[in-house]
Amino acid sequence: MEVGREFTREVGLGGIEALIQLLAKVPGLGPRSARRAALHMLKRRESLMEPLARALREAADNVKTCSVCNNIDTVDPCTICAGTKRDRSQICVVEDIGDLWAMERVVGFRGLYHVLGGTLSALDGIGPEDLNVGGLVERAASEEVKEVILATNATVDGQTTAHYIADRLKDANVIISGLAHGVPVGGELDYLDEGTLSAALKARKPV
Amino acid sequence: MEVGREFTREVGLGGIEALIQLLAKVPGLGPRSARRAALHMLKRRESLMEPLARALREAADNVKTCSVCNNIDTVDPCTICAGTKRDRSQICVVEDIGDLWAMERVVGFRGLYHVLGGTLSALDGIGPEDLNVGGLVERAASEEVKEVILATNATVDGQTTAHYIADRLKDANVIISGLAHGVPVGGELDYLDEGTLSAALKARKPV
Known part of the structure; x- marks a missing residue:
């Protein structure tokens, strides 16, 4: 993260700095793609940035764990249990x-x-x-x-x-x-590990 | 996006649905990683989700374009120009x-x-x-x-x-x-395109 800190100090990004560092913690994004994401959102403030801020706020405020099954939902019991x-x-x-x-x-x-x-x-x-x-x-x-x-x-x-x-x-x-073990649908034998192949063979069925 | 819609209708995710669909628009995230990101954040509500919501809101409200150089910053002229x-x-x-x-x-x-x-x-x-x-x-x-x-x-x-x-x-x-054209530092000639290599040769310097 040395690079990120250096970068921030140099540019003095203020509010954007905090945003980039938080975005970098989202799985799927790293320090580099967090910058790209921040820039992308800053260019789409009304169509993406503000709705996302709202959606995050609403989810943080309203989402709870279902007391029956431990799913998360805005209601308890969750939509599935209910x-x-x-x-x-x-x-x-x-x-x-x-x-x-x-x-x-x-x-x-x-x-x-x-x-x-x-x-x-x-x-x-x-x-x-x-x-x-x-x-x-x-x-x-x-x-x-x-x-x-x-x-x-x-x-x-x-x-x-x-x-x-x-x-x-x-x-x-x-x-x-x-759940049954076996060859994934669409899977090619050549790319399968031995464990899966052996399980699929053991569980073979008459066609 | 057919899959995404189907999924949402079935689960009835409510507020999470909107969040996932917005996250999927962030560059670097797709429909699949948006779900993973949403789940990750829902589990880290106070350390990640709420600060991110705040940072997005603040950036959306405060970031402006620098009237001198067109950079973005929370001040105008931007920190660099000033x-x-x-x-x-x-x-x-x-x-x-x-x-x-x-x-x-x-x-x-x-x-x-x-x-x-x-x-x-x-x-x-x-x-x-x-x-x-x-x-x-x-x-x-x-x-x-x-x-x-x-x-x-x-x-x-x-x-x-x-x-x-x-x-x-x-x-x-x-x-x-x-900017000068040439071989990237740490780059291997074998992987370079001809244009770059030819530019690097033309711009060669005495060692």
């Missing part, structure tokens, strides 16, 4: 809100969610008490719920977490399922 | 504010600037009257100014513009110079 058209018999367990958003883009899934807020990780010192598992066990005990779909990431930590949750849910009267 | 330690005998002519910022990062240049606001371009229908050349001619007429450095980009349009400006300044009592 939705009348959702299938209340299925709960899809995801690590993070970003994963929930990814699942929502899947046409077809109409169930509910449960956001863990991370995975078990010995390395990062994240234990069961740091994850939102208790709430899930409670929810799974409800008559309504028939299936819990474990959609944690296919990483070591994700799969460890899935096993742990399956264990915690063994007394609940629910089907516990996981 | 600077007491700047060398007022040199004016560096650049296409855009981003180029001014790039030049400012160069240790050593302490002169003033003049931002054209673009280049002549027959294709885009940009003529001399669209650029801020008149102001430059006026400034160059001042006793104080000894040298005008043409630092437009090394593109066809940039060089055409430089030639045009040199022509407009021929009656002013100033030295007109341009």
